[in-house]
Amino acid sequence: MGNTSSMLTQYDIEEVQEHCNNLFSQQEIVSLYQRFCQLDRNGKGFISADEFLSVPELAMNPLSQRLLKMAEGLNFKDFVAFLCAFSARATTQQKTEFIFKVYDSDCNGKVYFNDILEVLRDLSGSFMSDEQREKVLTQVLKESGYSRDSYLTLPDFVKVLGGHSLKMEVEVPID
Incomplete structure (x- = not known):
């Protein structure tokens, strides 16, 4: 799962679901993985500051530097955990x-x-x-x-x- 060029296995998906308290469905995790791979342009397995700021909504956010500090260097599993607070199912x-x-x-x-x-x-x-x-x-x-x-x-x-x-x-x- 650390290598973004590989595909997610069912085990990977379930592991990520468990890591994020099932706040995302399996289909959502697959979509998030595809987005993560798009952001991870160099295929390093984590998102750099520049890659994170390539999302226009984040770059324009007045709190982008604080969010960047929290999100820089995240692998896929931690990327999903970072996004959990933005799930409609989050408490x-x-x-x-x-x-x-x-x-x-x-x-x-x-x-x-x-x-x-x-x-x-x-x-x-x-x-x-x-x-x-x-x-x-x-x-x-x-x-x-x-x-x-x-x-x-x-x-x-x-x-x-x-x-x-x-x-x-x-x-x-x-x-």
Whole structure:
């Protein structure tokens, strides 16, 4: 499975399904494998930063650099696991855990005020001033019982999001 020039076996498909908690059907995994092979232009068995950014929707995403950091060097199995949060069958908890990883850029299990502020800056660009972003973030944290000096662990992050439904889905075309 590491070599993209080989075909997926039934065992490979089932192994990937198990690895991603059956969030993708067998047909979806085959389609994802075909897309992975297209992205892995050199047939190395993993996706480089340039290959990852060849997907226009990702290249244009204001969080592309953070996503790139999470996705660079993924083999096929990990590529599918990365995409699990975007499955229509993923739970709110799975989506929240993925978003937490986007904010936790140093992977220390903690999201600080400045981590959130950086993401807000990436998302809002010039539409908001730094002062406005800081004011909004301070208020959201305050309403959730946290201060600017607090850091958020995953359970804290879930609390701040307040169990909101997260709409982040990518449809996997089946050939």
